[in-house]
Amino acid sequence: WGWGWESAHPDDAECTAMGALLPGTLARPLPVPRVADLGIEAPAVQAPPSLARLISTDPADRAAHAMGKAYRDVARALRGRPGRIPDLVAFPTRESEVTDLLDWAGGHGVAVVPFGGGSSVVGGVEYRGDRHRAVLSLDLTRMDRVLEVESAGRAARIQAGTLGPGLENQLRPHGLTLRHFPQSFEFSTLGGWLATRAGGHYATGRTHIDDFVQSMRVVTPAGTSESWRLPASGAGPSPDRLFLGSEGTLGIITEAWVRLQARPVHKASASLAFTDFGAALEAVRALAQSDLAPANCRLxxxxxxxxxxAAQDGSAVLVLGFESADAPVDSRLAQAVDLARSHGGRYEPSGAGAPADEAVRAWRSAFLRMPYLRDGLARMGAVAETFETAATWDRVPALVEDVRST
Ligand SMILES: Cc1cc2nc3c(=O)[nH]c(=O)nc-3n(C[C@H](O)[C@H](O)[C@H](O)COP(=O)(O)OP(=O)(O)OC[C@H]3O[C@@H](n4cnc5c(N)ncnc54)[C@H](O)[C@@H]3O)c2cc1C
Incomplete structure (x- = not known):
């Protein structure tokens, strides 16, 4: 029903303690929902014997594939109102099985919804129509292998259902990385990243998954599409652009060739405190427009x-990180720190355990823990969610002001 590992969720006492910090929350946490309470009906269709081994009708599997992981999904799960539960959940292990499943579903009025890690925050894994007899959730996570690595060209052919950690673990022995780290990294897949045009963190340069795609294979209702794998092309519209961000509406992405990078071995990070948030924004702009290219620049x-x-005295904090596979990054970090200081940033030279490093570590662990806390707060009846936007620099101060005054 909620984010991540069950064991990492705040328990009832922690939820109550968090709730006590906010006005108007519940006295005790809402109970964790149970599948047995959902009253899940029998599937409206049966899969043919030839596909039966790929399909689950287990109520727990069906419930787990009914929704994504936005706050609205968590809230609906807690209220026992998950919406339309898929009749069947399929776990193909190869592309030919995806094709067989689509062929059968297409001929029997069954809607197919692709499902990667299920971390969608826009209702992308839900069926919301009413024209189909039944719904099949097509879970790609058993297609989870790196199929080929081309070290010289720094590229790999990877199955779409590969989750972030599995993908990086398979690339590690080659000294390579995709270096795409959405906050949902642990529980989202390459296919999901492609279908949603995911953006990675710890990446101020190549941020979007689009930047890493060389070619894709997609099983569509009209046949299989495979784009030509070229290191670069200026010929006409890119066919990959059609499928990137298509949210599973045009077909099932089964695999992709992606660009890789050498694993960074030189790393350095620091944080600066600012009394004036406006000055901190100016520092971020100066850094973004410099050629220093920090890997991480987060205010x-x-x-x-x-x-x-990361700070308890009312300061804003700028977290900076640099990394490289080729050369030490300390001088770039030093230049970035100087630039930020020229905009009013306060910097305490770091060393192991120094306050500057503490702030970086504190931010990182809070960032990873945040989705669990969101769900704990939801159990207390509080709304907590991430919202993303983009604005040109001239409009940033007004945006900040508007958000604060809303
Ligand atoms: C706590 C949290 C943190 C998040 N952080 C980020 C972040 O930092 N950056 C970011 O961009 N997003 C983030 N997201 C949103 C989400 O993780 C991304 O959209 C992610 O790319 C979805 O991947 P997934 O494998 O979980 O896909 P799913 O949620 O399973 O599916 C997402 C959409 O893609 C379709 N789809 C999935 N696999 C395929 C496939 N193989 N072929 C065709 N269509 C497919 C689905 O039908 C659905 O429409 C976050 C979400 C949560 C809950």
Missing amino acids: LDSGEAALAG
Whole structure:
């Protein structure tokens, strides 16, 4: 019903303690939902014997594939209202099985919804129509292998159902990385990233998965599409653009060739505190427009910095990180720190255990823990969610002002 590992969720006492920090929350946490209470009906269709081994009708599998992981999904799960539960969940292990499943579903009025890690925050894994007899959730996570690695060209052919950690683990022996780290990395797949045009964190340069795609294979109702794998092309519209961000509406992405990078071995990070958030924004702009190219450049306002344990004195905190596979990055970090200081940033030279490093570590662990806390707060009846937007620099101060005054 909620994010991640069950064992990492705050328990009832922690939920109650968090709720007590906010006005108007419930006295005790809502109970964790149970599949047995959902009253799941028998599937409206039966799969043919030839596909039966790929399909689950287990109510727990069906419930787990009914929704994504946005706050609205968590809230609906807690209220026991998950919406339309898929009749069947299929776990293909190869592309030919995907084709067989689509062929059968297409001929029997069964809607197919592709499902990667299920971390969608836009209702992308739900069926919302009413024209189909039944719904099949097509879970790709058994197609989870790196099929080929081309070390010289720094590229790999990877199955779409590969989750973030499995993908990086298979690339590690080659000294290579995709280096795409959405916050949902642990529980989302390459196919999901492609279908949603995911953006990675710890990446101020190549941020979107689009930047890493060389070619894709997609099983569509009209046949299988495979784009030509070229290191670069200026010929006409890119066919991959059609499928990137298509949210599973045009077909099932089964695999992709992606660009890789050498694993970074030189790393350095630091944080600076700012009294004036506007000055901190100017520092971020100066850094973004310089050629220093930090791997990480993240500004926490005083509220987020306090919540993350990165600063308790009302300061905003700028977290900077540099990394490279080729050369030490200390001088780039030093230049970035100087630039930020020229905009009013306060910097305490770091060393193991020094306050600057503590702030970076505190931010990182709060960032990874946040989805679990969101779900704990949801159990207390509080709304907590991430919202993303983009604005040109001239509009950023007004955006900040508007968000704060809303
Ligand atoms: C706590 C949290 C943190 C998040 N952080 C980020 C973040 O940092 N950056 C970001 O961009 N997003 C983030 N997201 C959103 C989500 O993780 C991304 O959209 C992610 O790319 C979805 O991947 P998935 O494998 O979970 O896909 P799913 O949620 O399973 O599916 C997403 C959509 O893609 C379709 N789809 C999935 N696999 C395929 C396939 N093989 N072929 C065709 N269509 C397919 C589905 O039908 C659905 O429409 C976050 C979500 C949560 C809950």
